[in-house]
Amino acid sequence: MIRFDNVTKTYLRGQSPAVENLDIEFARGEFVFLVGASGSGKSTLMRMVLKEVAPTRGSVHVAGKDLARIPSWRVPALRRDIGMVFQDFRLLPSKTAYQNIEFALAVIGTPRKVVRRLVPEMLEMVGLEDKGRRLPHELSGGEQQRVAIARAYVNRPSILLADEPTGNLDPATAEGILDLLAEINERGTTVVMATHDRAAVNRMRRRVVEMVGGVVVRDEEGGGYESAVEDSVISGHAEDGESVTAAGTADPADPTRPSDPTPAPDGAESADRAGRDHVDEVRASEDVLEEDLIDEREAQHLDADDAAFAEDEEDHR
Numbered sequence: 001m002i003r004f005d006n007v008t009k010t011y012l013r014g015q016s017p018a019v020e021n022l023d024i025e026f027a028r029g030e031f032v033f034l035v036g037a038s039g040s041g042k043s044t045l046m047r048m049v050l051k052e053v054a055p056t057r058g059s060v061h062v063a064g065k066d067l068a069r070i071p072s073w074r075v076p077a078l079r080r081d082i083g084m085v086f087q088d089f090r091l092l093p094s095k096t097a098y099q100n101i102e103f104a105l106a107v108i109g110t111p112r113k114v115v116r117r118l119v120p121e122m123l124e125m126v127g128l129e130d131k132g133r134r135l136p137h138e139l140s141g142g143e144q145q146r147v148a149i150a151r152a153y154v155n156r157p158s159i160l161l162a163d164e165p166t167g168n169l170d171p172a173t174a175e176g177i178l179d180l181l182a183e184i185n186e187r188g189t190t191v192v193m194a195t196h197d198r199a200a201v202n203r204m205r206r207r208v209v210e211m212v213g214g215v216v217v218r219d220e221e222g223g224g225y226e227s228a229v230e231d232s233v234i235s236g237h238a239e240d241g242e243s244v245t246a247a248g249t250a251d252p253a254d255p256t257r258p259s260d261p262t263p264a265p266d267g268a269e270s271a272d273r274a275g276r277d278h279v280d281e282v283r284a285s286e287d288v289l290e291e292d293l294i295d296e297r298e299a300q301h302l303d304a305d306d307a308a309f310a311e312d313e314e315d316h317r
C-alpha cells in the first residue's frame with residue numbers, strides 16, 4: 001500500500017536529513033504506530049505519502065504508483081484516497097460539524113443526494129448525530145476530533161494518516177478517538193498514526209515503527225511504546241550518556257535535531273509550522289472548493305476506484 005525505497009529527505013542543503021535511507025513498507029489494512037521524539041522525522045514521512053514533500057533520494061510508492069511519476073494535476077486524486085487527521089483538528093471554524101464533513105464531499109463533486117445521506121451516516125458513526133449544527137468552537141476537543149475523523153473518512157480512503165490525533169486530548173477522550181481509528185482500520189483502511197501517546201500504543205499492541213534522527217531504529221509487530229533498542233530516545237536509553245544521531249554519531253545538543261543550531265523547545269517549532277501549514281491548507285482547500293464546484297464535470301465523475309461512492313449512487317437510482 002505504501003512503500004519507501006531507500007528514501008532520504010534533506011530539507012536544506014547542509015542540514016542533516018529529516019529522514020534517511022528509509023526502506024519500509026506498510027501493507028494494505030495495517031495499523032501502524034510511528035513513534036519517536038519530536039523532530040525524528042515522523043511528519044516528514046507522512047508528508048511524503050501525501051506528495052507534499054518530495055524525497056531528495058529514493059522513491060515512494062502509494063497504491064502501486066511511484067509518486068515521482070504522478071503529475072501535479074493528478075495529486076488531488078491521490079490525496080482524495082488519503083484521509084488526514086491532525087493534532088489540532090483543523091476544522092473550518094465558520095462551518096458547522098455537518099458542513100465540515102459535507103465540504104470533503106463537495107470538493108470532489110459528490111451528488112447532493114449522496115451527500116445528504118453520507119453526512120448523517122458519518123455523524124452517527126462518530127457519535128455526533130445530534131451535534132451536526134454546532135460550530136467547532138461549540139464542541140469539545142474530542143468532539144472536534146471526531147468531526148475531523150468523519151471528514152477524513154467520509155470518502156472511504158484506502159489510507160488514513162493521523163499526526164498525533166490524541167495529542168490535545170485527555171486520556172479518556174483519547175481512548176475514544178483511538179477506538180474510532182481502530183474501527184476505521186477494521187473496515188479496511190490502512191492507518192498510520194504518529195504519536196507520543198504511550199497509553200494508546202500500549203493498549204493497541206499493533207506494529208510500532210520507532211524513529212530516531214530520521215532513521216528507523218525499531219519495527220516491531222505488536223510492540224509497546226517503550227523499546228529495548230539501544231538507540232531509542234523515547235525509552236530514555238540515549239538521554240543519559242551519549243546521544244545518537246541519524247548517522248549513529250554522538251550529538252550532545254539534541255539527538256533528534258542533529259542539524260538545528262538552536263533547537264526550539266519540544267513541539268514549539270512544529271506547532272508553529274503546523275499553524276502556517278493550516279492557514280495554507282485552509283486557503284488551498286477553499287480554492288479547491290471553488291474550482292471544483294464550478295467544474296460541474298467533477299460531479300459526473302466519481303473516481304473509478306471509489307467503488308463505495310459508485311454503489312451509493314446506484315442506491316439512489
Ligand SMILES: Nc1ncnc2c1ncn2[C@@H]1O[C@H](COP(=O)(O)OP(=O)(O)OP(=O)(O)O)[C@@H](O)[C@H]1O
Pocket residue numbers: 011012017018036037038039040041042043044045256257258260267270
Ligand atoms: N519544512 C521544513 N524545512 C526545514 N526543516 C524541516 C522542515 N520540516 C521539518 N524539518 C526538520 O526535519 C526534521 C524532522 O521533522 P519532522 O517534523 O518530520 O519530525 P516529527 O518526528 O514529525 O516531529 P514532531 O513529533 O514534533 O511532529 C526536524 O529536524 C525538523 O526541524
